[in-house]
Amino acid sequence: xxxxxxxxxxxxxxxxxxxxxxxxxxxxxxxxxxxxxxxxxxxxxxxxxxxxxxxxxxxxxxxxxxxxxxxxxxxxxxxxxxxxxxxxxxxxxxxxxxxxxxxxxxxxxxxxxxxxxxxxxxxxxxxxxxxxxxxxxxxxxxxxxxxxxxxxxxxxxxxxxxxxxxxxxxxxxxxxxxxxxxxxxxxxxxxxxxxxxxxxxxxxxxxxxxxxxxxxxxxxxxxxxxxxxxxxxxxxxxxxxxxxxxxxxxxxxxxxxxxxxxxxxxxxxxxxxxxxxxxxxxxxxxxxxxxxxxxxxxxxxxxxxxxxxxxxxxxxxxxxxxxxxxxxxxxxxxxxxxxxxxxxxxxxxxxxxxxxxx
Numbered sequence: 078x079x080x081x082x083x084x085x086x087x088x089x090x091x092x093x094x095x096x097x098x099x100x101x102x103x104x105x106x107x108x109x110x111x112x113x114x115x116x117x118x119x120x121x122x123x124x125x126x127x128x129x130x131x132x133x134x135x136x137x138x139x140x141x142x143x144x145x146x147x148x149x150x151x152x153x154x155x156x157x158x159x160x161x162x163x164x165x166x167x168x169x170x171x172x173x174x175x176x177x178x179x180x181x182x183x184x185x186x187x188x189x190x191x192x193x194x195x196x197x198x199x200x201x202x203x204x205x206x207x208x209x210x211x212x213x214x215x216x217x218x219x220x221x222x223x224x225x226x227x228x229x230x231x232x233x234x235x236x237x238x239x240x241x242x243x244x245x246x247x248x249x250x251x252x253x254x255x256x257x258x259x260x261x262x263x264x265x266x267x268x269x270x271x272x273x274x275x276x277x278x279x280x281x282x283x284x285x286x287x288x289x290x291x292x293x294x295x296x297x298x299x300x301x302x303x304x305x306x307x308x309x310x311x312x313x314x315x316x317x318x319x320x321x322x323x324x325x326x327x328x329x330x331x332x333x334x335x336x337x338x339x340x341x342x343x344x345x346x347x348x349x350x351x352x353x354x355x356x357x358x359x360x361x362x363x364x365x366x367x368x369x370x371x372x373x374x375x376x377x378x379x380x381x382x383x384x385x386x387x388x389x390x391x392x393x394x395x396x397x398x399x400x401x402x403x404x405x406x407x408x409x410x411x412x413x414x415x416x417x418x419x420x421x422x423x424x425x426x427x428x429x430x431x432x433x434x435x
């Protein structure tokens with residue numbers, strides 16, 4: 078076969094790969110927008126967009142799809158390409174899913190501290206796990222592996238804000254506003270998200286400005302993460318220990334974090350993140366990870382602020398992933414106690430913000 082035939086076969090493979098990835102999105106229903114029960118007299122409504130209902134169980138399914146489509150369209154991914162990612166778990170689960178769909182090998186460079194259930198999910202999707210003792214080293218190790226011949230580093234942290242079309246095209250921001258259209262306060266006063274890559278906050282913040290919405294964006298940042306300090310100081314050079322809340326918070330400012338589209342960043346204590354995740358399970362019967370708890374803490378505080386200011390309206394946040402992944406960590410009392418987290422103290426502050434509604 079001559080060179081043109083080889084090139085033609087590769088192009089045909091890419092066309093089919095794009096079709097497969099797009100078909101996955103086309104046959105997946107949009108994620109639910111759940112109502113969190115609050116006293117009607119407050120005049121403020123709270124919603125959680127349930128990203129745990131994606132085929133791979135987390136918000137990262139959207140990012141993985143976008144990374145694959147970008148890589149295919151950009152000529153980075155072809156037949157036989159070995160894919161590599163640096164991930165704390167959920168993104169790697171979703172990327173392993175798409176890699177298996179296309180018949181491509183996939184390696185996730187993951188901190189050794191990642192929840193065992195997540196590692197099992199990566200392997201179940203056909204991915205290989207490369208464990209790293211130092212969480213801060215995952216970038217360099219993944220980049221080194223991805224630079225090998227026939228390999229491609231997907232680079233979620235560097236590419237998240239680039240690969241998603243923030244103007245619309247069924248991104249998460251577009252979906253939120255479409256689902257809010259018939260609610261009594263259709264334009265949210267606030268949308269609250271965590272930041273891991275920074276891609277979700279960048280997409281939502283850009284979309285709100287592009288569509289001229291009055292909605293403000295709050296980033297919920299777990300303790301140990303640097304995003305709050307970076308936003309307050311205007312410096313991208315700050316570093317820190319990183320987060321103990323899987324999926325959000327970073328020891329460095331990621332390239333995809335866009336501080337200029339964020340209106341407020343709130344640091345959330347770890348024990349409140351875990352307590353709020355359990356509170357969500359009690360109120361809605363939905364078990365989610367602690368990153369969802371981080372979001373919920375900030376959302377409830379904003380609801381409280383609006384009530385104290387006498388402002389009616391709505392607040393929207395996200396359920397980031399399925400809490401069954403954390404049964405042996407955030408939902409295990411002994412594991413939580415070993416980390417010194419006082420959930421009773423956290424609940425004493427949070428419960429008045431979310432009283433049971435008959």
